[in-house]
Amino acid sequence: MRTLTYFVATTVDGFIGAPDGDGDFFYGSLDPEFVGYLAEEYPETIAAAGRAHLGLSEAPPKRFDAVLMGRRTYEPGLKEGMTSPYGHVREQYVVSRSLTASPDPQVRLISGDLVARVRELKARDGLGIWLCGGADLATQLIDEIDEFVVKTYPFFAGTGMPMSRAGFGVRPLELTGFRAFGGGQTVGSYAVKR
Structure with a gap:
């Protein structure tokens, strides 16, 4: 059974974007050690333009062979002509x-029962499923x-788009990995305890 992983960038205070959802400020804190780690451990999470720049064009997926994103996460790239990020x-x-029609044959749309569709995807063979964003999608799932x-970046935003809007509910997690980088970024991995 495939796993659904919420792989996300956040500020120290838990925001994944500005109040309007823009997350471009994260790109100002990309030191080489951190970028190298992401390229090595999570190459499939780097969009096409970044992959070419980092020499990853031929790097196969390592952890995820499916990506799930909300329309607002997909839209900024689409506006730049990136129909299949x-x-x-x-x-x-x-x-x-x-969206009533996909802008690209490689991108499939989900508009119905999201939870049922994700359970169907998880039941298929393959690598994991990357939940790319955003907050509303994480809330629903x-x-x-x-x-x-x-991925925690060394910024304090004060307000913005939270990781989720799921409301209060203690959901126990188990720390399965942690790495700190010289530029102040950290990457923590947590398994959901069921």
Whole structure:
């Protein structure tokens, strides 16, 4: 059975974007050691343009062969002409009620029962499923997430888009990995205790 992993960048105070959802400020804190780690351990999570720049064009998926993103996560790249940001993975899904046709044959739309669709995807053979974002999608899928990989950047935002809007509920996690980098970033991995 495949796992659903919420692999996400966040500020120290738990925000994945500005109040309008923009997360470009994270790119100002990319030291070589951290980028090298992401390229080595999570190469499939780097979008096509970044992969070319880092020499990863031919790097096969290591942990995830499917990516699931909300429309607002997908839209900024789409506006720049990037219709298939993760064409190097087997399956790309965009969850949207407003898009009626996919802008790219490699991108499939999900508009119906999201939880049922994710359970169906998890039952298939393959590598893991990467929940790319954003907060609303993580909220809808909070009980389907099997693992959190949280990339914490050395910023305090004060307000913004939270990791989730699931509301208060203590959900026990087990720390399965942790790494700190010289630029102040950390990566923590947590398995959901069921």
